[in-house]
Amino acid sequence: MSELADMKKNLLVLFSLLVFAGLVWASETASPLNTNAASLSQEPMTPARFREIVGTPGDAVPLAPQLAAVPFWTNAVVSNVMSYASGKVFREELTQAARTVGGKYVVFTVQSKFYNQPMNSILAYDEKASALKVYGLYGDGHAGDIVTEGTAIYDYAKKTYTITSSYGDGFKETTTGSYTDTEDSAKTVVYKDGVLFMTREDKTRPIVAGK
DSSP states (O other): OOHHHHHHHHHHHHHHHOOOOSOOOOOSOOOOSOOOHHHHHHOOOOHHHHHHHHTSOOOOOOOOHHHHTSOOOSEEEEEEEEEETTSOEEEEEEEEEEEEETTTEEEEEEEETTTTEEEEEEEEEETTTTEEEEEEEESSSSTTOEEEEEEEEEETTTTEEEEEEEETTTEEEEEEEEEOSSOEEEEEEEEETTEEEEEEEEEEEEOOTTO
16 A cells, blocks of 8 residues: 555544544434444444434534533544654645434544545443544455454543544554643554554644634
């Protein structure tokens, strides 16, 4: 895989794994998606299920307690810097929106000029694992598409978090971040086959209406 392709893949996975700090205001139309607790706890996150959730409008259903505790903004701007082991550095500023679905999911959508299409991720609570999970979809809509999965651990008292994930082609990464009411800062270290591949540094800030 070329470095350009790896760069695009890691930019996609970045937004499949990061959860950004802030406050959600749920005010969109209610959704017909089946989001009852029993189906969520038993149903795996397949590519088809991922697309179904992402394609569902946001709603005003109160979030489950495990998700309500996680801070995020509905609209934000993200400054992303990726530094590769080869010495190349890639920078981009992106916009990110978030909405809630059925009280069971938070859907994040990031717009990237580099990737040239919206990138989506889903935050959910895995009842079986008793853990917050961040899911993303990597692929081009064909049979080989895969769902990426990260585990997020928050320290709400210290306002810090850690997200860990492993995915195809030997990639493993760990994100550590902290947040305030006005900014989320995160650093991710990515290894490929046990060798340092790149680091990512991100700062996310809310978009304030009228400014």
